[in-house]
Amino acid sequence: MHIKTLTKYLEELAPPFLALEGDPTGLQIGSLKAEAANVLIALDFNREVMEEALELGANLVVTHHPIIFRPLKAVEPDSPAGSLICDAVKKDLTVYSAHTNLDVTEQGVSRRLAERLSLKNQKVLKPTYYQKLYKIVVFVPKGYENGVREALAEAKAGWIGNYSHCTFNLEGVGTFKPLEGTNPFIGQQGKIETVSEFRLETIVAEENLNKALSSMIKAHPYEEAAYDVYSLKNKGKVMGLGIVGEPTQELSLAELATEVKERLQVKELRLAGPREKIIKKVAVCGGSGGGMIEQAASRGADLLITGDISYHQFQKALSMNIALIDAGHDATERVVVPFLADYLRDRVEKGGHTNKIFVSGVETNPWSIM
Structure with missing residues (x-):
């Protein structure tokens, strides 16, 4: 290849x-x-x-x-x-x-850092991308709906969370009249045809829309498939920089720092904040995340773990009552x-x-x- x-x-x-x-x-x-x-x-x-x-x-x-x-x-x-x-x-x-x-994507750098530190209830710290969603509505003759549904699902349409093949189906009656030059799958030229059809609806992310339409049209039995595409205001997956979550157990800053050293295999860390401070919520950002202090504080984090934190960023964090662990750019990525x-x-x-x-x-x- x-x-x-x-x-x-x-x-x-x-x-x-x-x-x-x-x-x-x-x-x-x-x-x-x-x-x-x-x-x-x-x-x-x-x-x-x-x-x-x-x-x-x-x-x-x-x-x-x-x-x-x-x-x-x-x-x-x-x-x-x-x-x-x-x-x-x-x-x-x-x-x-x-x-x-790779920083922003759902399974990217900060997600891997959060997983390495066993954080629970993980959420994106600073969203930079909201997945745009569309609804596809297609009309399929009865008896062919399963094939079209499967084609859409293979193209990632109808995938919601941990579920696939998510569609809504409503049976009704469709009409059409094949004109000169057509080769209709059902009916005859010049004659109005009445057909039992299914209205099949599903949701697809913008990045999969063209593939889903192509797959659907290919699987559809009609010479001209009838379908609609609607832009939705629903937000799909949220992706961005950093992750905020909860440690598996509440630890002091000093205890959590020791755990971070072991899990990231680093010889030393830089800390800011009282070492006895109990950490209930943690924000992480791989690489240079000193600019995420305000986001971490606004999300209720007691601690931000990242790298490349400057002197003034340490001072800013202390003034906002959020602890910092600088584990290094390399180790956090x-x-x-x-x-x-x-x-x-x-x-x-x-x-x-x-x-x-x-x-x-x-x-x-x-x-x-x-």
């Missing part, structure tokens, strides 16, 4: 339209048309990761952080970034990044790497392919503790 097929799998998990404005998610280096070999998943792309990919026979490196984050004026072989990009091109490596779209690898392995296997998916063993965290 082509590398494009693998990136398509990734975009089904983290659609590019979820990325924040101006974010350079997607292809960074190389070609999506190349035949796919093995795949390496990493948080960052650097020279050590490149050498690791070559040793593993991988020609696709999937990262969370884009190597080209700000516009490059030139790719110069003598500059550090230019040298790395040129060498990657020479060695036929493709680098693809899922950045803020790398939890998504093994999840991505497992996800791709599953998709590759279901597709009948044999490409191997590896998790990078390179430590890309630039900080060391002395």
Whole structure:
């Protein structure tokens, strides 16, 4: 298969339209048309990761952080970034990044962080995307409604929460008159036909609408299917930055900090707040989440766990009576790497392919503790 097929799998998990404005998610280096070999998943792309990919026979490196984050004026072989990009091109490596779209998506970075910390009753901390919903209404001759319903369901129409095949069906009478040039499934040209039909209604998310309509029309027995599409004000899934939830048991800040260190496998943390403070509600945000303090406080969180918190953000949190744990940018995001690898392995296997998916063993965290 082509590398494009693998990136398509990734975009089904983290659609590019979820990325924040101006974010350079997607292809960074190389070609999506190349035949796919093995795949390496990493948080960052650097020279050590490149050498690791070559040793593993991988020609696709999937990262969370884009190597080209700000516009490059030139790719110069003598500059550090230019040298790395040129060498990657020479060695036929493709680098693809899922950045803020992987932060925002339902099963993304902060969700993985919340799962690692066993938070209950998880909700999105800062919504950035509300799924738009449509209603499809189609009229199907009696006896063919099951096939059309199944076609819609296979295209993700009628999926509500943990339920699929959700439709409403009402039997009635339809009329039509086939005109010259038609080849009617039922009836004769020039004669008004009366048919027992079902009105079949279902809901579909915007991103699945075209596929659902195409699938429905293909399964419909009529030469011209009669259907309507309605835009709904109902909101579908809510996605965004960060997660707020509850710990499995109420712990003090000091006790919870010890648990965070163990679960994220970090040697040290930075804390703000009384260590004896009882934590009943926790907000998490992978990466640089210091800007989420107000959102966390407004959602009733006693604690925000994230990385890259500044001095002034610590002071702001204390003034708002919310505790902070800075576990580091790297530690709060790398939890998504093994999840991505497992996800791709599953998709590759279901597709009948044999490409191997590896998790990078390179430590890309630039900080060391002395």
